[in-house]
Every structure is written in C-alpha cells, then in structure tokens.
Amino acid sequence: MEFILQGFQKALHLILSGNPEIFAIARLSLMVSLAATAFAVLAGVPLGSWIAVKKFPLKKLLIALVNTGMGLPPVVAGLVVMLFLARSGPLGFLNWLYTPKGMIIAQFIIALPIITALSISAMQNVDPKFYNQILALGASDRQAVWICLKEIRLTIVAAVIAGFGRLVAEVGAVMIVGGNIRHQTRMLTTATVMETQMGNFDMAIAIGLVLLALGFIVNLALTVIQQNKVLTR
C-alpha cells in the first residue's frame, strides 16, 4: 500500500516540476493520435456517408466488414503496417518504420472503420424524406449530404470522440510500428508499459495520469463543440 502512495506523490512531483521527458512524450502522443483521428475523419465521414446514401450490390456485406473493422485488434493493425513498411516490404522505400508517420498510419487504420461505421449508421438514421426535401429545395447530391451531416453533427462528433479515445489509449500498434524508441517514437501508452515492467511505478503512474488528463482535455474540447447549439428543451 505504501508504494502506491509514494508512487502517486512522486508522480505528482514529476508532473508539477514539468519533467521535460513526460511532456515531450505527451506532445508526441497527442500529435500522433490527433493526426490519425483527423485523417480518419476526413476519409471515414465521406466514405460512410457515401455508403449510407448510395445503392450498390453487396452493400450489406461491405457494412458488415466495416462493422467488423471496429473491433480490429490494434496488434493486428500494427503487424500489417509493419510488414508493409519493413525494409523489404512493399512500402519499405518510404523509411517510415519506427517513425511517427508509421504510427499515424497504423492508428489511422484502427480509427477508420470506427468513424466510417458510426457515420454510416448516423447517416442511415437520417429520414430519406429529409434528404429528398433538401434535394427538392435545389441541392446537389453533395450539398444534400453536407446538410445532412450538419444536422447529425452531434453523432459525428460522438464518432470522433470514440475514434480518438480508442487511439490515445491504444498500445499494441504503436509499440510494433513505432518501437518505443526514446525521444523518437515513445508514446504515453508504450512508456507506461515499459516503466511498469522496469518497476518505475512513480514514472508509470505519472505518465498514466498525464494520459488520463490528455484524454479528458481533448474530449472536453470535443464535447464543447458538440453541445454548442444544442437546443435546450
């Protein structure tokens, strides 16, 4: 029991004294997960909207695949990305293995199905009559989808929150693709694993607290965006 309390005390000291290593790791974690989330939103929301409004063969199969992707184990995503980025792999020439770029790709692959699947279901919840009414007012297909997205922005932001939450807490993929290299690819999650294994509980607790705080701050910001303009009844 003693060592837990001591761990917390030392952790608070490390944070409050502004330990440069912790903050560098936090910065990198935030950058990688936010970038991966942003790319996943840019690709997943249009993709999900397209799948939702278009009619094409095997649509249900595609949606089932996307839904399955929501449960994609990060270590599998990490493994696949590593195989592609490895020196002898098809994308080896990029030299992105063990770099933040590689980690962003791995996390993008994890977040894409989550944001796509939630966008599909949000868009499919839009009444087709609403979509038709917007078309009837003179909207092009693209404008109509955009207006629908604005109407379902609460759900879309919820998808972003879900995607980011998954990424910032994820350890398997960044461990495999990034390699937990100090000052280069060490993330808050991989650092927590390492410090715990080494018995540095104070450092592990400190990093864990920063991770929690980071998640809270980003989600708070997203929630403020989400709840803005919500009608109070």
Added chain:
Amino acid sequence: MIKLSGLRLAFDSGFRLEVESLRIREGEVFAIIGPNGAGKTTLLNAMALLNKPAAGTLEIMGRDALAAANKLPLRRAMAAVLSQPYLLNDTVFNNVALPLRLRGLRDAAAVDAALELLRIAHLKERNAKTLSQGESHRAVLARAFVTRPKLLLLDEPFAALDERVKDSIARDLRKVIKTSGAAVVLVTQDQAGALTLADKLAVLVNGRILQQGEPQEIFSRPASKEVADFVGVETILPGRVAANSENLCSVEAGGRTLMAVSSCGAGDSVFFCLRPEDVSVSLNADAGGRRNNFKAEVVSVAPWGLEYKVELDCGFTLQAAVTKQLVDGLGLKAGAQVYASFKATAAHLIKREL
C-alpha cells in the same frame, strides 16, 4: 409547364402508379385529390424529379425531364414542399435563405421579402425547431417562395393544422400564388383546401387518375362511382332509366321514380347521384317547382362540419345537409315526418356496367 403522358411507376409492394396524361399550364393551380395511398405523393415526387418512372414522358418547362442527365437545373427552377417539410436546426432566417445558399446566392432582401410575404418577419431570429405548427408551415412556404420559382409543388400543405390556422394560411397562400404567377401543383386529401385554391382538379384513386377538369364539374358531375364516393356525393343509388324525354330522364331506383337531367338513354343502367347540399327538407308538401318530392321519415340527425347531416327514409335512403336553424325550426329528430325535394338538374346519372 408540365406535360406528362404514359407515366408508370411500380413498387416492390405491388403498388403501381399509371397516369395516362396530365397537363399543367403556366400560372395554373392544379390540385390532385384522392384518398390515402392513392399515389398522390408518388406522382408529386415524380414531378419533383425525386423518383424514377419506369416508363412514360415528363416534360417540365419545355424540357424532357426524364432524359436530362443533370436534373439539377430543372430542380432549381422549381420548389417542392414535401409532406414532412423538415426545417433545419438553425434560425428561421437561415432556413428560408437555404435555397438561395444552395444556388450560391446571398440575398438578405429576398429572404426578408419572403418572410414578410408569409407574415413571419418577426420570427426570423428564432430557432426553427421552436416554432409552432402553423409558424413552421409559414416558414416552409417562405422557404419555397424565396427563389421565386416558376413551378411550385406542394404535398399536403395543410396537413395537421387546425381549421383556423389552416384558413389563415390558405388565404395567405392564395394571395402569394396569385401575385407570384407561379404554376402550382397541390396534392391533398383535403377537398375544401383544394377547392379554395385550385383552378383545375384531378382525382387520383388506386394509382390512376379517374377524372380531371374544373373543380365544380368534378364535384357536381363525377364521372364514376369511385369519384362520386370520394368527392362527397352521399346518395348513390343503382337504378335504370325508364324513359328520356328531351334529356329529362325518369329513373327507377329504390322502388321509386326519380327525375334527373341527363343524356342517358332509356334502358341504361345507371347510378343516381345526389349531393346532400342539393336536398331541401320541409314540413309541407309544396316542392316549390322541384321535380322530385318525397314524403320521408327522419332516420338520424348528426353534426356535419358547420351543418347537420340528416338521413331520410323515402323508400330509399337519402342524405341531406341542413343548417342548425332548420334543424331547430323544423324540430328535426329521428322519427319526424317531413318532405324531401330536389331539382332534376341537381341529380347526376353515371352509367353503370352490369
């Protein structure tokens, strides 16, 4: 404005819409009436280019609307208000401005003018989701008129409104339509609403147009029993024309001889049709020149809109619409003995296939 022929739409449910021909001219208010599930909305959506007919031709503003690869320019020349005309979670002003923004235009003056036209300028800063039903309807109509469309399609514009609000919106809508000069297609189950607005009327039942023409013509001279049923002809008796003398027919129906002005020939099987408002009820036998006059017993008296509907037994069943004053004045109640009369010109004969 719209020329439509041989239009066919089939649905998985088995429902088919088949419209032989329909023509809507510039500046005309054309109402399509029919019961629930008749295909009114499907037909309107076809005109709004929101569904794809399996066959037929549709010409809108002189252009072949079904062949056009890009339907956007045509859609932008008109405005459609669907049966659930959603407003966005935004201010009334921005909602009304939406069709302009979709066309890349910013014209606050046009938005203000449309708001003014529908008398909701004072609501423009309100969130549209907080409006009452009547106010929402006005906002939806303002949104449809803001682009000054040449063609306006309205699906059940008065659904879910109480009478008072409906009357006031219908009055304003008529004014706006007349000043705009737009052609309007209106689909509705509300016959009174259709009558106050429409220049032309079509009756759609079971996916087919059974009759089209002047509203008065359709209401007083329905072409078939289905149309008669739908437009409020309450007395429909099967019978046979016994004789025709210079278009004055004597019809054997319900065990009595009834007189009607018609070109039907002797021996024709017909439906004898009579609107309730054309029947007079009195206590004395003087029919005042009306050719049909029968002694009758009152079966029931029931409120019917602003009037009362009286069911009479004259050997056959006759429905009459009477004012409250008359019900009180004559002491009409079940069992009362009265005289029912109507003109031969008020009756209408529909030929009946046997």
